[in-house]
Amino acid sequence: MDTLLQNPDLSEAKKVLDEHLRREFTVQINGLCTVNYQGRAKSKLDRGERLVIKKQDTATLVHGPENYQPKNWQPEVDSFNVKTEKIEGEKHLILKAERTNPEEVVKVRFEEIDLVTVDKLIDKSELKVRGHEVDIHESIEENPDIIEDGLTIVEREKETPAGFIDVFGRDKKDRWIVIEVKRNPDYNTILQLQRYVDEIEKEYQGEVRGILVAPKITDKILDYLQDRDLEYVEVDMENVIASYEAIDNSQKGLSDFDADYSVD
Amino acid sequence: MDTLLQNPDLSEAKKVLDEHLRREFTVQINGLCTVNYQGRAKSKLDRGERLVIKKQDTATLVHGPENYQPKNWQPEVDSFNVKTEKIEGEKHLILKAERTNPEEVVKVRFEEIDLVTVDKLIDKSELKVRGHEVDIHESIEENPDIIEDGLTIVEREKETPAGFIDVFGRDKKDRWIVIEVKRNPDYNTILQLQRYVDEIEKEYQGEVRGILVAPKITDKILDYLQDRDLEYVEVDMENVIASYEAIDNSQKGLSDFDADYSVD
DNA sequence: TGCTTGAGCTCGCGA
């Protein structure tokens, strides 16, 4: 902890902010504030007690007492500006965070500040996640039979005018197969698959099959899919994760997901 | 500020957490920790200094020194569990946050804690945002001419077998018009519009035009749209917001977006 | 830098 101020005078807080709103520091401010945003949209947030966090990449978050998501934010900031202002005899501290591309401003007006802390957080660890969609891709590439007996993979991430096809292949009767993989398929997923099938039909000779590969699907979306003569193949995410860990083990000698990292 | 502990002993920290991991309190913990998650996917995060925030709705965030998004989180938690553990002579504090539906666990293992604070944040203000997609709808209804001279609106949110049409109308030559409004149009938007047009052509007599209304579009998607004989009309979000504010003013006597809330 | 898509998406609305 580089600095910790409790109930500072706003001028005192301004001094600390002026010195520490740079890339090397993480700054937290607890206080009573109003927030305005203007840019891609426009928002206002009246008086309330919130946490403002300025991270070391200048990303800035205004968190209320509820919810995962911040009330206001700036993903990465080009410039900060701090000033104090007297409004009707009351002193306020104003923190403005601006960026271009897109052009946006967040303005936080503090009436009271309860706490300011400054840190240099050291965190060199990378987050490792398994169970992403790409893990299903890997899993198919590793063992195409999980989709269908005799499937041959021709290309991954095949580019078409309508976008990228996840997996492109042929079945054992030499029909083209377009595979769209999705963890959480929705109506758009079906349209997307349709889009790819249309493109391949335009460009290639012969029959084209479109297959959605997902761990689950709702009845309505399954109907929607089958109405368009598309197919559905279910995969088990547990198996996908397990198979990935097996590969991981054999390749690196040691899994990133050893038992000692379990949540039990 | 209800409580503030600097560099507490882990047992001391545990005592404070046991008392305050309930809905009424916001708890912040700065410390050196590892984090594991298991549920819809699986993740692990090695040692690093992070901020853990437990909000008053039990939402829990683990923020690293960078990025808008937390490294790990739990949107709303069903139960917390705190314990201390001796591993190879080192005492650790373990915070487990679990929820069902979906079944997920986040486990944070602290080796050191720099700071614990407990607050009851009071924030009754509602965030007010303008510039959503629905504001464009309003804007079109208010003044159809922004799309095209002589446009008559027949129906909003018109149901078809392919989904809901944002705006359905007629042009001055009595052709049907299907309008799809989108802040961030993509390829699927085009296919969706196409499907609505197809539905209307099936069901109605006469020519049918499909119009995408958006504040911006990429060249490729514009091509994709024009290949399908669909049209694009650009709207200026500034105008949409301004017109909304004008309506707001006239209806409520006072805008929610007065000049004193500007970001200047 | 821009384009495209996934995300443990989250969140709110509606049936």
Add this chain to the structure above:
DNA sequence: TCGCGAGGTCAAGCA
């Protein structure tokens, strides 16, 4: 409770 779509989506990967 679940399905569905928007988001100031963000962020990663690739051209």
